[in-house]
Amino acid sequence: MPDGPVHVEGEVVATKRIGGYRHLTLTAPGIPERFRAGSFVALTVDGHVTRRAFWVHRVRALSALGPTLDVVLETRGSGTARLATLPVGAKVAITGPLGRPFALPKDAVSCLLVGEGYAAAPLFPLAERLRERGCSVSLVVSAPDEAHLLSALEARRSARSVTVLTADGSVGLRGTVADHAADLVARSEADVVYAAGPHDVLHAVASAAEAAGAWSQVAIESPTPCGTGLCHGCPLPVVGEDGVDRVVRACTEGPVVRGDRVRWDAL
Amino acid sequence: MSAALPGPVMVAAGCGGTGRELEPYAGPAGLVGLDLVTRSITLDPRPGGPGPRLAEVPGGLVNAVGLPNPGLGHFLATELPWLVRAGVRVHVSIAGATMGEYAELAGRLSTAPGVAGIEVNVGAPDEAGAGVLEVREPYHAASVVAAVRREFPADRPVLAKLRPDVSRIVEGARTCHEAGATAIVVGNAVPAAFADGRPGGLSGPAVAPIALRCVATVRDALPAVPTIGCGGVRDVASARAYLEAGATAVQVGTALLHDPTTVARLRASLAAHPPEETA
Numbered sequence: 001m002p003d004g005p006v007h008v009e010g011e012v013v014a015t016k017r018i019g020g021y022r023h024l025t026l027t028a029p030g031i032p033e034r035f036r037a038g039s040f041v042a043l044t045v046d047g048h049v050t051r052r053a054f055w056v057h058r059v060r061a062l063s064a065l066g067p068t069l070d071v072v073l074e075t076r077g078s079g080t081a082r083l084a085t086l087p088v089g090a091k092v093a094i095t096g097p098l099g100r101p102f103a104l105p106k107d108a109v110s111c112l113l114v115g116e117g118y119a120a121a122p123l124f125p126l127a128e129r130l131r132e133r134g135c136s137v138s139l140v141v142s143a144p145d146e147a148h149l150l151s152a153l154e155a156r157r158s159a160r161s162v163t164v165l166t167a168d169g170s171v172g173l174r175g176t177v178a179d180h181a182a183d184l185v186a187r188s189e190a191d192v193v194y195a196a197g198p199h200d201v202l203h204a205v206a207s208a209a210e211a212a213g214a215w216s217q218v219a220i221e222s223p224t225p226c227g228t229g230l231c232h233g234c235p236l237p238v239v240g241e242d243g244v245d246r247v248v249r250a251c252t253e254g255p256v257v258r259g260d261r262v263r264w265d266a267l
Numbered sequence: 268m269s270a271a272l273p274g275p276v277m278v279a280a281g282c283g284g285t286g287r288e289l290e291p292y293a294g295p296a297g298l299v300g301l302d303l304v305t306r307s308i309t310l311d312p313r314p315g316g317p318g319p320r321l322a323e324v325p326g327g328l329v330n331a332v333g334l335p336n337p338g339l340g341h342f343l344a345t346e347l348p349w350l351v352r353a354g355v356r357v358h359v360s361i362a363g364a365t366m367g368e369y370a371e372l373a374g375r376l377s378t379a380p381g382v383a384g385i386e387v388n389v390g391a392p393d394e395a396g397a398g399v400l401e402v403r404e405p406y407h408a409a410s411v412v413a414a415v416r417r418e419f420p421a422d423r424p425v426l427a428k429l430r431p432d433v434s435r436i437v438e439g440a441r442t443c444h445e446a447g448a449t450a451i452v453v454g455n456a457v458p459a460a461f462a463d464g465r466p467g468g469l470s471g472p473a474v475a476p477i478a479l480r481c482v483a484t485v486r487d488a489l490p491a492v493p494t495i496g497c498g499g500v501r502d503v504a505s506a507r508a509y510l511e512a513g514a515t516a517v518q519v520g521t522a523l524l525h526d527p528t529t530v531a532r533l534r535a536s537l538a539a540h541p542p543e544e545t546a
Contacts, residue, residue, distance in 0.1 A: 004290070004291040005291050006291060007291075007292050007526070007527055007528050044525060044526060048323060048525075049323055049326075049327055049328050049471050049472070049521060049524065049525050050321070050323045050328065050524055050525065051524070051525065079323075093526065095527060222318065223318075223319060223321075225321045225323070225328070225524055226523070226524035226525075226527070228284070228288050228292075228524075228527050229284045229285075229288035230282055230283060230284040230288050230289070230523050230524060230527065231281075231282060231284075231321060231330075231332070231524050232281070232284070232306065232315060232320070232332050232335050233318075233319075233320045233321035233330070233332065233524075234318070234320075235314075235315055235316075235317065235318045235320060235335070246314070247314040247315055247335065252284075252288065
């Protein structure tokens with residue numbers, strides 16, 4: 001099967017509200033088969049010119065309806081609100097998988113995965129891939145409060161150790177990723193650190209990883225009006241391999257980039 | 268002038284990525300024979316403007332992308348050969364800071380293998396966004412077109428892309444055509460602003476009636492001047508509206524951001540009914 005993205009008509013086969021999020025299960029012919037952890041999908045919304053991008057939380061190769069994928073959405077505006085109200089059976093145009101996924105280590109190394117809010121979604125399939133390769137996986141799931149913690153129970157199935165952080169202390173450790181990043185990286189003895197979340201979370205994790213001598217890969221979330229690289233509307237300031245500052249597209253040259261390559265102060 | 272006109276469906280400047288990103292959505296015919304206008308290329312690389320570069324508004328998009336591009340040298344070395352190998356008919360959109368830059372861009376493109384034509388970007392919605400030579404005045408636009416035409420072979424088209432400005436479009440079309448433009452592309456983004464007042468350009472379905480009015484006005488006033496409609500083309504009906512108003516082709520832009528297969532679908536639908544030869 002070719003690697004490139006496809007644009008297909010999918011169908012909502014399940015829709016569930018879990019905490020502060022809406023989980024949609026979609027058929028999307030060709031996309032689950034091509035998916036790799038960290039890539040994303042873009043959904044077309046009727047009446048809206050631009051599309052909405054979502055992390056893929058889970059793919060199921062086999063179900064009664066064929067391969068499906070799950071996305072997690074938080075209502076942010078009229079587009080996401082409309083998608084959140086799609087009923088089972090609704091048709092939706094889906095493009096994916098898009099973007100560069102997480103790079104996997106060749107050897108069985110120690111990995112720390114840090115996710116904040118719904119953006120933790122791509123870390124679950126990543127944890128599975130890493131475990132298949134014999135990596136030791138520690139997972140940190142964080143959120144402002146309990147309702148915005150993504151799948152903490154499921155996390156316990158995917159990782160050797162799980163740390164839960166909430167800013168309000170409603171469950172798990174109290175505090176933010178920035179408060180705990182250095183300690184978490186040190187305790188995990190990670191060779192590779194993966195992170196997905198808002199920019200401040202990614203920056204804190206990338207800095208902690210660099211200080212500890214670990215590689216970091218961060219999944220940058222930017223507004224991506226098209227998601228396909230056509231519009232050049234999601235500028236991401238980076239430092240190239242040659243040391244030269246550049247602006248690349250978060251949707252095609254990202255969303256996953258090396259944490260030490262992001263010009264955080266220019267974001 | 269014997270330059271053949273492209274069409275009937277083209278990819279509008281700034282909405283086709285580098286061209287490669289369209290390939291997965293190009294349909295069974297692939298990119299072969301696709302008339303693609305590149306994003307505007309400048310002599311030197313440009314990083315583009317800060318984010319957010321685009322904002323959705325009812326009926327369209329406001330953008331201030333700032334012409335991000337790798338510069339002519341890098342474009343000629345990497346993007347152009349890829350597009351040529353893929354079978355794309357490449358129309359290079361150019362933007363310059365001076366008349367001399369436009370002439371140099373055209374001169375170097377005239378000898379680059381595989382360049383089907385040039386589109387001169389003389390209708391940027393806002394000089395603050397583009398930071399290039401202010402050429403929206405018809406006289407200046409025509410001077411730029413003449414400079415480009417002098418440098419580019421007569422048997423290949425030079426398109427002049429003008430903003431859909433209802434009060435100036437006939438004057439702009441006439442002067443640019445007289446200066447050597449093979450056809451006038453009617454329909455750049457129209458001046459607009461983001462919610463915070465930052466200047467940008469509005470594109471998408473909202474501008475279709477404005478650009479259509481401009482095409483019809485040029486057709487009535489200057490029946491000998493070929494026009495290419497651009498603005499809000501998203502389906503067969505919106506494309507046909509331009510063709511029936513006298514346009515020889517349409518360009519698809521913002522709709523690609525909504526559905527990247529739009530051009531492939533329109534090419535298939537309109538291929539059976541090509542517009543009349545006007546060249």
